[in-house]
Amino acid sequence: MSEMTYRDALNLALKEEMRRDSSVFVLGEDVALYEGSFKVTRGLLAEFGEERVKDTPISENTIIGVSVGAAMGGLRPVAELMTVNFALLAMDQIINHMAKICFMFGGQTFLPMTIRMPGGGGSQLGAQHSQSLETYFMHCPGMYVLYPATPADAKGLLKSAIRNNNPVIFLEHELLYNSKGEVPEDPEYLVPIGTAxxxxxxxxxxxxxxxxxxxxxxxxxxxxxxxxxxxxxxxxxxxxxxxxxxxxxxxxxxxxxxxxxxxxxxxxxxxxxxxxxxxxxxxxxxxxxxxxxxxxxxxxxxxxxxxxxxxxxxxxxxxxxxxxxxxx
Amino acid sequence: MEVRLRTIAPDQELLKFYEQMYISREFEERCAEQYTKGHITGFLHLYSGQEAVSVGATAGLHRDDYILSAYREHAQAIVRGAEPRRVMAELFGKATGICKGKGGSMHLFDPSLNFMGGYAIVGGQFPIAVGLAFSARYRSEDRIAACFFGDGAVNQGTFHESLNWAQLWQLPVLFICENNFYGIGTEVHRSSALASIHKRTCGYDIPSEKVDGMDVMAVYRAVKYAAEKVRESGHPYFIEATTYRFRGHSMADPAKYRSAAEHEMWKARDPLPNYARRLIEEGIATREVLEAIEARCQTTVDEAVKFAEESPWPDDSAVWEDIYV
Missing domain, CATH: 3.40.50.920 (Rossmann fold)
Structure with a gap:
């Protein structure tokens, strides 16, 4: 065990999974050169290079659609939407496409993809940047929704999400990024999806x-x-x-x-x-x-x-x- | 002057084009009949009139290339190689359908054919095609993604986002707009400030061209050239094929917004009889040879309808399957 922040635990989960599986890649607005708005993707570009750590245009719906296509093509995309509020611009690809594709195509394909979304209120960011939209995602079948409270769960759940063959909405609370806790160092430490x-x-x-x-x-x-x-x-x-x-x-x-x-x-x-x-x-x-x-x-x-x-x-x-x- | 067919493709290939166009038309007309009988329900968007685009374009692609389309995609799936009987069973909602009866007319899919889906949200397939092209490059696979869409899709945000993205990341995507001039009942010039759709790619510096979508050989040559250009360069390319649907937007649409004169003008350009005439004039086939092809297609579609009729409904338990893997 070692003490680390929720942010660093997420960062470690990303690095471990990218080292483990070359089909895992990260994409999102400012995730590469800028290392993420909340610095969760710090150090990824340096370690994994430009083809696996991709800055994208500010096109949220297409970030998710590209992830859907890449997942269908055999990759494991981990998309970052800068905040959960912007996911509303991507709801067509999330709800109408990502959550439907496995079922409506008769189980002939699957989408091993994760969408990370920082969110939550309490930072005086105003009406458009302070929403808690977890229920929006929970309402729709065809995807999982995870939301960790501690650094250990953050690491173990994100790793499980990336390894899972279903689409996962992975919520992160902006006010927890600096919170600290003990985190297992074992690269096989996983928190199972669906367990309280x-x-x-x-x-x-x-x-x-x-x-x-x-x-x-x-x-x-x-x-x-x-x-x-x-x-x-x-x-x-x-x-x-x-x-x-x-x-x-x-x-x-x-x-x-x-x-x-x-x-x-x-x-x-x-x-x-x-x-x-x-x-x-x-x-x-x-x-x-x-x-x-x-x-x-x-x-x-x-x-x-x-x-x-x-x-x-x-x-x-x-x-x-x-x-x-x-x-x- | 028209280029002689034999300079473009061997006879066997030329006859296959006719067979594919004919079975596409026959399949759609039988769908209309089965819809009026109540065997096919829900939305039904027929492709009659546009066959030259699908047949010419598919022939210009490699078998490993991905194809994505919208919701008027029966013919595209069949031309790619989907069994007509399994497509018909899907439209009937039967368990033997290509998607187990869960998708329906608008959501055909067969990964074994690299036919990566019919999508029923206008413009939904653009970013997915870009993502598939990225996965191909990432995995060093020799294939491109061909993305079909209608003129109505070019005013969606995903169109612009995806063109920008494909060029920015330099991805092998071939965009193929099937411009049939109407988004349901709204004519192109009433929805697009620049009605000449292929010109809209200049904002993304993507090369584009316009082709006669009623001429199967013109589409074939254009797509074959474009696909090789995309394959060699790894960059996107854009084709606008002008065409016409002989029926309404869906079976619910009598298409009263189009004039009889306009309809007649396009009917005179029907890709099937015109191509048949060329085959005969250039000595590639006799009328008898073509009639034999037509009879074979009719038999296949007859069998498809029979197969669909006799197939079982999905079990109730199917609703809980395939939501997750």
Whole structure:
């Protein structure tokens, strides 16, 4: 194990997979010479050269379409969209093409491709650069959606994504790039797709979270422990496929649940997970499930009003207290 | 003066062109019949009138070259080598179809033929063709990507993004615009500020030419030349083939936006009878030889319809298969 940042863990995953398999190549806006807007692709051009580390025009839909074609032709593209917000320009290739091709062509081809997308709010970047669009991707069958919370998961999940033969949307939270953690050095360290991880065991309440929300949930759980409430934090890691078994097992143990999502509340993944808990655990619930969500508003710029639009450890703590007391 | 056919290709090849055009027309006309009987459902876009483009262009490519197209692609798949009966079964929605009945008319695909798909979002195939061309170069494969599309696709962002990209990365893509002058009911000059489509590539410094898409030999010669140029240089090239669809945009379209005079003018240029006349005039075939070819095509299409009719529907379990590998 060695301590490194989420950014460096992602960078290491890319380097290891590119060394392992010559069909892996990286493309995106400013990923080569500039080494990535968030420096996740630092050092790749120097090590792997111009044919494997490709700067592209600002043409998001075509970045994904070219990746689809390259994957169909036998390569393993890892595309970077500079932020998840720009993925909206590529939704035709993502939804209408990438997610459909294996099925509508009767399984005669497959697309081993990964699209990396930094995203999330909280950096005072305004309405067009602060969105959490994970639910948009989860809604559509035909691709996987991953979103790590820790450097170790970042490395293990990205490596699994690149090796997988299906299209993978790989989300990265911009506020986690500098977070640090222990990361296994083993180049065969992989985190399986479709598995949640209990980041903190507990007895009284299950907190279901992902990515930066997991970090906030762990902070809230730490404080709640001092107040005598034992929280179990389930980190989804994989949003699609969703590890329903791990979520339900935890809720069956605690009898209570809080679901935390950074995205908008309406039709968010919290609604989906809450519904699955009710469908499967209604008889054993000690209290209604509570959601902590991003507010249903475009993100404002000003720091003081931006912060109230996103879940915080304090709002998660309050939700847990409400669930414990039955206050609704 | 027309170039004599024998100076372009051997007799056997010249007769194959006729057979491919004829089976394409026969297949489409039988599709129309099966649609009216309710055996084919959904959208059905027929290729009748445009056969010279597909047949001439495919003959000008190598077997390893990739072909991608839009949603008017039955003939392109068949000319490339897809079995007519498996294409017909696909249109019927049967389990024996070329995509197991999951794709339908607009999504034919056969990687064993390097026929890399029919795409039904206008312009969706452009970047995929560019990506396939990149994979060919990356893997040092001797092949190019031929990307077919209609005049309606040239105002999509992907058209411009992909032309720019193909030239920027110097990729072996042959763009082939089948200009039938109408995007559904909107004539080219009502949708494109520059209606002369091949001239639009100058913004990307891609060489281009215009060819008579009703003349199979003209298309063949142009594509053969262009494909070799792309193969040798590794750079993109662009062909605009002017043509006409004798039917509406789809079976739902009576095409009332086109005048009878216009339609008649193009019917007089029908690639099938005109090419048949040349074959006879130049002593390459007799009327009897051509009739034998026609009969063979009709039998093949008859058998395709019978095969499709008798094939089983997909199992319900098929909906959960092939979403992931």
């Amino acid at each position: 991880d209990v980041k903190r065991p507990g007895e009284h309440v299950t907190i279901v979270a992902y990515a930066r929300m997991t970090v906030l949930a762990l902070q809230a759980a730490e404080q709640l422990a001092e107040e005598g409430v034992s929280c179990e934090v389930v980190d989804l890691r994989s949003l699609a496929p969703l590890d329903e078994g791990s979520i339900l097992a935890s809720v069956r143990k605690t009898g209570r649940a809080v679901v935390v999502e950074e995205c908008w509340r309406t039709c968010g993944l919290g609604a989906e997970i809450t519904s699955r808990i009710y469908e499967n655990c209604f008889d054993i619930l000690k209290s209604p499930v509570k959601r902590v969500s991003g507010l249903d508003v475009p993100m404002p710029y000003s720091r003081e009003i931006e912060k109230i639009c996103l879940p915080r450890s304090e709002t998660i703590r309050q939700a847990v207290m409400d669930v414990m007391s039955g206050a609704y």
